[in-house]
Amino acid sequence: MANRRPNSGAKRSLASRLILWLLVLAAIGVAAAVWANRAPIEGYAKVGTSYAARVACSCRFVAGRSLEDCEKDKLAGMELVSLSDDADARSVTASFPLVTANTATYREGYGCVLEEWEG
Incomplete structure (x- = not known):
């Protein structure tokens, strides 16, 4: 018989x-920390997506580069920001998952201009 512990x-x-x-x-602790810091997180996400949309729009529609090439221009720490473009509207949207998204549109004579922020 094998020697087993009961x-x-x-x-x-x-x-x-x-x-x-x-x-x-x-x-639960992580969720509470995120909830407690939601205002700064949302603020940083809004500024980051605005910056990324504006830079990527200029890269895409002023410099004429591909969106994939423009991804290289994102700053360190912006790995979660994703970019998408609309060639017909000549705009680029940058989004931070579950938090915010911002769009910049190319306007002749003005370059790339951010859409107005809502609330």
Whole structure:
């Protein structure tokens, strides 16, 4: 007969539950930290997407580069900002997931101009 410990399964089950609870508490802590700092996060996201839209619009419709090439012009720390263009409207939209998006449109004689911010 194999030498088995009688409570080894119970200890593993307890450890699994403890790890699960710690992960749940960590997720709640992260969510609370994000909620508490939502105004600065939203502000930085709005400024970052505005900057990215304006620069990418100029890159795309003034310099005539591809949007993929314009992605290289994003600053460090802007990895979460995504760009999309509308060739017919001559505009570029930059978005930060679940937070904000901003659009810059090329206007003859003015270059790329940001759309007005709402509220």
